Amino acid sequence: MNQPRTYTRGMQRWWLRRPSYRFYLLREGTSVVIALYGLFLLAGMAALAVGPGAFETWRGLLFSPLSWLLHLVVLAAFTFHAWTWFKVLPLTVPPVKTRRFPRGFTDATLNRVALWAWGVVSLVILVAAMRGLQ
Amino acid sequence: MSQTRTIVIECLRFHPETDEAPYYQSYEVPFTEEMSVLEGLQYIKDHLDGTLTFRWSCRMAICGSCGCMVNDEPVLSCQTFLRDYHPARIRVEPLAHFPILRDLAIDQTDFLAKLESVHPYLIPSTGDDPGDQPRHQTPDQVQDYLGYAQCINCLLCYAACPQYGLNDAFTGPAALALLHRYNADSRDAGKDQRMEVINAEEGVWGCTLVGECSEVCPKHVDPARAINQNKIASTQDYFLRFLKPRGRR
Missing domain, CATH: 1.10.1060.10 (Alpha-helical ferredoxin)
Incomplete structure (x- = not known):
């Protein structure tokens, strides 16, 4: 039997079709910002290895107004990415593990617990880093 | 008996024998409060245009046959209601990402x-x-x-x-x-x-x-x-x- 002729519509501008697609792209896009910032920190370490002069130049970059602005953008991207990461976290946890928790321990609970743990750990690291700088 | 209103249903049409590419066709469909999108399509087929092709069977969200895109949202047309879209028109298309066989029927x-x-x-x-x-x-x-x-x-x-x-x-x-x-x-x-x-x-x-x-x-x-x-x-x-x-x- 002959296969009937079919018509397949393309994926042109697929992200415009649903708001959730744009949210998804934003979520994935922020990971690029995180990767770039990781490279920037790596450049700082490389500068440290090269010598005190190079490191001071790299450190000097941090104090320009543009750097402040970029750091605010990066902080926003990090926060958004972490928030969405914890939002999808419950999907990756096998139910075998969650069943040992009391009844009523839902995805939302797991998400909240993880967010709090993240907040506390971040705060501890921040305080420790600030102390180290003094 | 519930009041009858009219809604415009815009359907994507494609007949492989005659059409190079799909196109939209609009129908004015009278509907009552309890009518689903599927019943709207059935009204079109019975009263307005017998050539419209779509799949359906159980009418109660069990068989999984009547899936289609309504305003870019994949839904079962049997549990999607025309009242929720009125007075705006609705656009009904075959399920996205699949080859279209004929009108709203896709190749599975x-x-x-x-x-x-x-x-x-x-x-x-x-x-x-x-x-x-x-x-x-x-x-x-x-x-x-x-x-x-x-x-x-x-x-x-x-x-x-x-x-x-x-x-x-x-x-x-x-x-x-x-x-x-x-x-x-x-x-x-x-x-x-x-x-x-x-x-x-x-x-x-x-x-x-x-x-x-x-x-x-x-x-x-x-x-x-x-x-x-x-x-x-x-x-x-x-x-x-x-x-x-x-x-x-």
Whole structure:
């Protein structure tokens, strides 16, 4: 039997079709910002290895107004990415593990617990880093 | 008797014998409060245009035949109501990401092949024959797979998945959810046979957790969860095979 002729519509501008697609792209896009910032920190370490002069130049970059602005953008991207990461976290946890928790321990609970743990750990690291700088 | 109002239904039309490409055709459809989009389409077919083609069967969200896009949202047309869109017009299109056979009917061949590839049936271990006795399962063991067993193969999840739209080699949400349904069943011993599908680039790793499959599922199957739990299983399998003796990989 002959296969009937079919018509397949393309994926042109697929992200415009649903708001959730744009949210998804934003979520994935922020990971690029995180990767770039990781490279920037790596450049700082490389500068440290090269010598005190190079490191001071790299450190000097941090104090320009543009750097402040970029750091605010990066902080926003990090926060958004972490928030969405914890939002999808419950999907990756096998139910075998969650069943040992009391009844009523839902995805939302797991998400909240993880967010709090993240907040506390971040705060501890921040305080420790600030102390180290003094 | 409820009041009759009129709504404009804009349908995507495509007849392979006569049309080069799909086009939209609008119909003015009188409807009452309780009429679904499917009943609107049936009104068109019965009273306005007998050439309109669409699939349907049970009219109660069980058969999974009447899936279509309503205003870019994959839905079962039998449980989507015209009253929720009035007075705006609605646009009804075949499920996204699939080849269009005729009007609102899509070609499911690709999905059916994928469904077959995941061995969607219980594979008992050799020597495990309970005879004429029933197999016992605890309520907890049933809960492990019951949610994933609700799939009606309506393909709304594929129409919601941009990864499948961009690359149709991806095994996709429903097939992978059904794979997980059998892997999670205590009566099944077929994990090894399904591991190849999971591990493939087109398997669970084709998913980037857009998450829309679970949002649109009319049976709350949650394919996104099934797929992402198997990413852990796939990672474990990747590392554990180095520890297994040769010949058992």
